[in-house]
Amino acid sequence: MPPLLVTSAETESPPEAASLELVPRNCTLKAYTKTSVPAFKIAGDFLAYASPDSTYAVTRRLMDGANSEIIIGIYDFSADYMKDLVLHTMKRGVTVYLMLDIDSKDEQALFDELKKFGCKAVPAPSCAAKTNRYFPSSHEKVIVIDRLWTLVQSGNYSANSIPFNATDGGDPQHFVTGNRDMGVAIRSRPLAAFFARILRADMKLELGGGAIEAAEAPPTPAHPDLVEAMPKNIPAELFPSKRFTSSAAISVAPVLSPDNYMKRVPDFLRSAKKSILIEQQYIRSEHPEVVILLDAIKAARQKNPALDVRIVLGKLFAAKDVPKEKKNLDTLRTTYGLRLGQHIRYIDVNRFVHCHNKLVIVDGTAVLVSSQNWSRTGVAQNREAGLMIRYPALARYYAKIFESDWKSGLKKVPIPGKTSTIAPEAVAKGNFVEVRAADYAEV
16 A cells, blocks of 8 residues: 555645646557447346445456456556455456556556466556557456456446445445446447457557567556545435346447547537436546537537536545636636536535546436546547447436435535545544545546
């Protein structure tokens, strides 16, 4: 574990170190050839889940059911209990492939331990890699199990994105707080084959086209993590995972960055006639690609003046970010007519550590579950992955969670300060959470 960065209750905001990049993400990139991304028609099982309520329980259940192979592509892997789950899976004879964006000595040690016990571990081809750098960040969160199940989600394998709630939906008496994140698991051999191909191709990029086998990644300095006071309350409503089975073919479209996010999502937003519901960590309204997304929402509102547009955003982690966020809100209000309180709220920090989600629901009938933040790198440069699914029953599951988050959401900018940090002596008394740098760093 890296050293904890404990911020005093007497300070106005967390130290500057809390908002530093983990590794520089502005490296020189090798040319990446975009891949063709097909759409799928899938009849069968869909499993919807969310953090902090059910992600761990679903992941453990599906991993425990694995018989032959698991492929994991993920940005942050820091929760020890997830490492133990992977080790336990390998002990049963399941082959595990891991592609990890290694950006700290802590992750390097975890990577090395898994590799030592037989994990086929490969560093991601991002700016964190030693030589083969194709993406600023490999920020996807994709797991393929037995070439049958595909899990696509917004959350990492960090303690806040996959809190240790072993009971599906969480035990209110022993609830582990965390981020709001969402995911979906789909049982489909064609979809699993597609994502397995994408993950293996990225592994080969890092290995220079060689065989997928263990490789070394460059060690990087440990990054201090932030310690904050634990949210005082659990979420207003807890949501267990829910399985949906459709005998009719459901439209499922993978949405990848840098391949097709900007081809798919603007049209998705423009198609809205009744509502657009969004949960995002942040919206960088000054980035040209994000302007295209916001313009699509504006166009939908112009066609449908009664369009219900509501957005839940994540918290701010440093006081220096407040002026930038207020400027951002001013742009959203003056250019797009999106007003704080009426259209935009912030996650309730009394119930959640952060909103790390990247959710879009259109008209209550179609949903995008993905890893893309609304930034230039997120939608156009990183390796990211999502699924756009036209399935009203599934969309309603996520919409219900959104409505709960919206109802408790904050109608003012959450100013970082005394309420979000704790004094050093309070750590010994418990009631704190560690916020991994990967949870708040801009990606």
